[in-house]
Amino acid sequence: MIPTSYILLGYSIFLLMILVINLLYFFQVFKYRLPGDASLVVTAIHLALIIVILLSSSLFLNA
Amino acid sequence: MPDTSVLAPASLDAGDPAFLYLNLHPHEEIKYVIRHHWAGFLGTIGIVLALAIFPLLLIFAARLALGDQIASYSMLLVVLVASFYIFLLTFLFGSWINYYYDIIFITSERIINIAQEGLLARKSSELTLDEVQNVTADVSGFLQSFFNYGILVIETAGAGTGDNPHTPGLQGYFTVHDTPNPNLVARVIMDLHHKNEIHARL
Numbered sequence A: 001m002i003p004t005s006y007i008l009l010g011y012s013i014f015l016l017m018i019l020v021i022n023l024l025y026f027f028q029v030f031k032y033r034l035p036g037d038a039s040l041v042v043t044a045i046h047l048a049l050i051i052v053i054l055l056s057s058s059l060f061l062n063a
Numbered sequence B: 001m002p003d004t005s006v007l008a009p010a011s012l013d014a015g016d017p018a019f020l021y022l023n024l025h026p027h028e029e030i031k032y033v034i035r036h037h038w039a040g041f042l043g044t045i046g047i048v049l050a051l052a053i054f055p056l057l058l059i060f061a062a063r064l065a066l067g068d069q070i071a072s073y074s075m076l077l078v079v080l081v082a083s084f085y086i087f088l089l090t091f092l093f094g095s096w097i098n099y100y101y102d103i104i105f106i107t108s109e110r111i112i113n114i115a116q117e118g119l120l121a122r123k124s125s126e127l128t129l130d131e132v133q134n135v136t137a138d139v140s141g142f143l144q145s146f147f148n149y150g151i152l153v154i155e156t157a158g159a160g161t162g163d164n165p166h167t168p169g170l171q172g173y174f175t176v177h178d179t180p181n182p183n184l185v186a187r188v189i190m191d192l193h194h195k196n197e198i199h200a201r202l
Helices: A004-032 A039-062 B017-022 B038-052 B054-100 B142-147 B182-201
Strands: B030-035 B103-107 B110-116 B122-128 B132-138 B149-156 B173-180
Touching (some): A004 B054, B038 B142, B054 B110, B103 B182, B142 B149
Antiparallel strands (some): B030 B103, B149 B173
């Protein structure tokens, strides 16, 4: 059985990596998007889905 | 002239800062902005949907294998499943950026092909309309015929390029995959080419 602290440490490191990658993607979107294109809508949907997963996982972890 | 309304946004201001990186010439106008056809992204969506089922199978298998003991592994399962879906969403977003930010700009003077090649990698290649020698539209297969998209090959007098780094295109050919309505795009390019030729003669 893996200790809880190790599981949470691994999850935190993973989330940090994903955060950096997503920030780089957001940078690209804001630099290269064209006026009136779908970039902002898709980025907002992506962010919303990520937040839903993060919130639901933290709810499960706290339960 | 063919109906080209499907190729360009209704209002396009070439003076917008978003177009600065194209380094447009003083009197150069952006005529058309062409992105890949959405059907070209269906394969990625299919892969992501297939992978999205995987954690559900994992939970089902764990329930069968562990029975009542699954409660002691719940934290690990939650972290694994959440990490998997976050990774999948990030992969999908990155793939979408690769697909959506491959853009062809047809201006009054040039064809500029912007190829997004992963995180922070962008390749821009261009050819003047004068260099265009022949344009070929290749629509093959059920999906391409049904949704009317395909490969556009522009034969040039200069060096060629492709939008796939693994198959960079033949020398002297400018290859763009998943072009929507490639026959119309080919016609538009040839029309602009002839217009430029006539303008140069006058």
